[in-house]
Amino acid sequence: MSEKKYRLVTRSDMDGLVCGTLLKYLDIIDEITFVHPKDMQDGLIEITNNDITTNLPYVDGVYLAFDHHFSETLRNEKRDNHIINPNAPSAAQVVYDYYDGDEVFPGYFTSMMQGANKADSANFLYEDIVRPRAWTLLSFLMDSRTGLGRFRNFRISNYQLMMDLIDYCARHNIDQILELPDVKERVDLYFQYEDEFKEQLKQCTKVYNNLAIIDYRDEEIIYPGNRFMVYTLFPEQNISIHIFYAKDKDKVVFSTGKSITNKTSKTNIGELMLQYGGGGHENAGACQIYKEESEKVLKELIEKINQDG
Structure with a gap:
């Protein structure tokens, strides 16, 4: 879709994963960096017009910034390259809509989008919290606040798993994703310490x-x-x-x-x-x-x- 390739700068979570999957599918990005939003606010991450950011505070100089945080509408004046919709359930949905999602992305992306929207808007039912499954379970595994990363060393790092999943999510359903050895290792640990x-x-x-x-x-x-x-x-x-x-x-x-x-x-x-x-x-x-x-x-x-x- 695009001859020029950009770097995606996003969060290491479910929303970041799906944003990465969408932009990689469009062949817009060739590099991904995962950062903390506070580091963006504090100017610790160098951002240029070769960067696309999602779900992060706006930084001057960025090519495109996709977001849905209410506080960002208060913090910033309106800019053409700041694609923000505080009513969207996820930044992934903002990306999806910007690129005419239904026309451009395959139909089987629907369940992944529903998973990202549910996770980032925390639209969970009681049952999802106490007995998570499918995309909800994956979102808990990818959430740094779940704390799996600090608990033990896995075969591959969370960063590497995110990179693998960005490719894998575009081609596999959620049952296949949860059976991946590096995902299953985290699933087992999650339930082991419940x-x-x-x-x-x-x-x-x-x-x-x-x-x-x-x-x-x-x-x-x-x-x-x-x-x-x-x-x-x-x-x-x-x-x-x-x-x-x-x-x-x-x-x-x-x-x-x-x-x-x-x-x-x-x-x-x-x-x-x-x-x-x-x-x-x-x-x-x-x-x-x-x-x-x-x-x-x-x-x-x-x-x-x-x-x-």
């Missing part, structure tokens, strides 16, 4: 009215599991904050999300996180705060979220 994960979740969670706070900072081992399980264990709470150290340990991450089983929270999370140098959607977002300021910020977050109800 009980330990739930027990640890209960022990690390404190409730502040409508808010559940899961604080992993003092945990030597954090068992792998999906980040939505907290809502099945604490059904009365309508919003949660997962707290853990950033990679460099001098910052604390507040990863915030609304309950997907009790949809009564009135907080606009993306807007709230933007006030602390982070970002996100109306229903999910995160910020990273220096350790010495983290308790003050946490107190403020609890106060604001409780006030919103």
Whole structure:
């Protein structure tokens, strides 16, 4: 479709995987780099007009930026190369629509698109959370917040698996994908520690009215599991904050999300996180705060979220 090839810069998750699959199918990209959104905001990733970004903060100089984060509409003026739709369920859907998806992509991509949309908008049912299967299960495996990567060394890295899956997803159905040895290895580990994960979740969670706070900072081992399980264990709470150290340990991450089983929270999370140098959607977002300021910020977050109800 395109003679010129670009680099895709995206997140290492289900949405990034499907964006990569779509753009590779169109023969638009010849290189992929996975990055953290905060690194984009902080200017740590060099971006040029040879780059296409998806599901990441807008950076000047990019060729095309696809996104659906509400906070990005507040952070940026409108630009022609910033293809953003805050109502889209995933950045993959924004890419799909931009390239006239139904006309261009094969019909069998439909279930993959449904999987990406469901995962990135967290449109899960109770059953999906407690007994994940098909694309939902793959999305939990690919989500860094599930924590498989930090738990053990796999035969190949998550990066290499993502690269393999971008090619594989274009040619295989989800049952075949889950049977791939490198995927199956992760599936087995995910289910192996399910009980330990739930027990640890209960022990690390404190409730502040409508808010559940899961604080992993003092945990030597954090068992792998999906980040939505907290809502099945604490059904009365309508919003949660997962707290853990950033990679460099001098910052604390507040990863915030609304309950997907009790949809009564009135907080606009993306807007709230933007006030602390982070970002996100109306229903999910995160910020990273220096350790010495983290308790003050946490107190403020609890106060604001409780006030919103």
